[in-house]
Each structure stands twice: as structure tokens, then as C-alpha cells.
Amino acid sequence: MKTNVKNRLNVRAIAVTSVMGAVGFVLMLLEFPLPMLIPAFIKLDFSELPAIITAFAFGPAYGVLVCLIKNLLHLFVSGSAGVGELSNFLLGAVFTFTAGMVYKRRKTRKNAFLGALLGAVLMAVFSLVSNYFVVYPAYVVLYGMPMEAIIGMYRAILPFADTLIKDLLIFNLPFTFLKGMIDTAICFLVYKRLSPILKIGKN
Numbered sequence: 001m002k003t004n005v006k007n008r009l010n011v012r013a014i015a016v017t018s019v020m021g022a023v024g025f026v027l028m029l030l031e032f033p034l035p036m037l038i039p040a041f042i043k044l045d046f047s048e049l050p051a052i053i054t055a056f057a058f059g060p061a062y063g064v065l066v067c068l069i070k071n072l073l074h075l076f077v078s079g080s081a082g083v084g085e086l087s088n089f090l091l092g093a094v095f096t097f098t099a100g101m102v103y104k105r106r107k108t109r110k111n112a113f114l115g116a117l118l119g120a121v122l123m124a125v126f127s128l129v130s131n132y133f134v135v136y137p138a139y140v141v142l143y144g145m146p147m148e149a150i151i152g153m154y155r156a157i158l159p160f161a162d163t164l165i166k167d168l169l170i171f172n173l174p175f176t177f178l179k180g181m182i183d184t185a186i187c188f189l190v191y192k193r194l195s196p197i198l199k200i201g202k203n
Helices: 002-029 049-058 060-078 083-105 109-143 147-155 164-198
Strands: none
Touching (some): 002 049, 002 060, 049 060, 049 083, 049 109, 060 083, 083 109, 083 164, 109 164, 147 164
């Protein structure tokens, strides 16, 4: 009997994860720029929202799987070399896995918030490293975007942001943190309402 219940739970978790991955993909398509705050090639979306909800509901691994699914789907329609999708997956995985792990240790509202806060911080810090060493150099090589042109987009907003590390510290790091916290705020607003629909019970 216990095995059957566990199997049903696993099937439910996989099914919900697949649906949430598809929802995350749709949310990726609804991205929009904030040109007054950050260069227009960096866009805001809420595609980590389904991932963090899934991480809280079923565990951190399922949240990471949502991040993987949405980026694999996006890769088929973006026609890109996969740099953006790889970056999105890694950042989303750091955020949702951290939040899910903290919440899993003790399933309270406080722990959910602390996990998401820690996840947003780690995601922002990781974005600094990944953008500096991997993502932006890849844009230069794969898309033929001169680094001077990229930095110029930041300088158009803030003239003294004249090096890549300054750009990432001033713009990308806080933007990534804010993105995580917005997803967290929305998650807190909708989680209880979604729980009965997803049949995930009360945590």
C-alpha cells in the first residue's frame, strides 16, 4: 500500500513538473525590457515562478527540472546558440534548488522566505561569475558582439559604468536579485491558491 501511494506521488510530481516546465516556457516568451534600468538586451521575465512553486511542493530536484524543461523548449524556438538558455537554466537552478533545500529541512513559511532570499542572493552572485567568465565572452565569440559595444549599452544609461565588472556589479547583480525576489513575492501570493489545484496538499 505504501509503495502504491509513493508511486502515485511520484507520477503526480512528474506530471506537475512537466506542466510547470511548459508554463515556465510560456513565461519566458513574455519577457520584456526595462531600458531605463538595464540594457534592453537583458529582459525581465517570471519564468522561475513555476520552478520555485514546484521546488516548494515536491522538492528542489523537481524545481531544477522545471528550469531544464522550460529552457529546452525555449531552445527550439529561439534559434540561438543556447547561451541565453544555458545562463537562464544555471541561474534558475541555483535559485530554486537553494530555496527548495532550505524549505525541505523545515516546511514553514519563514523557511520558505529565507530559502528564497538565500537563493536570490546566490543566484545574483553566481550571475556575476557566470556572466563575466562565460556568458558575455560567449556573446562576443558566437554572436560577434564586440565587448566595447556591450559596455557601451551600459554607459548609455550610466556613463561611468565603463568596464564589464562595473556593469555587472551595478546593473546585473541587483537586477538578478530583484528578479528572484519578485518571483518569491508572487509565489507567496499564489502558492496556497494553487495547492488544491495541483493536489500538493498543505505544507
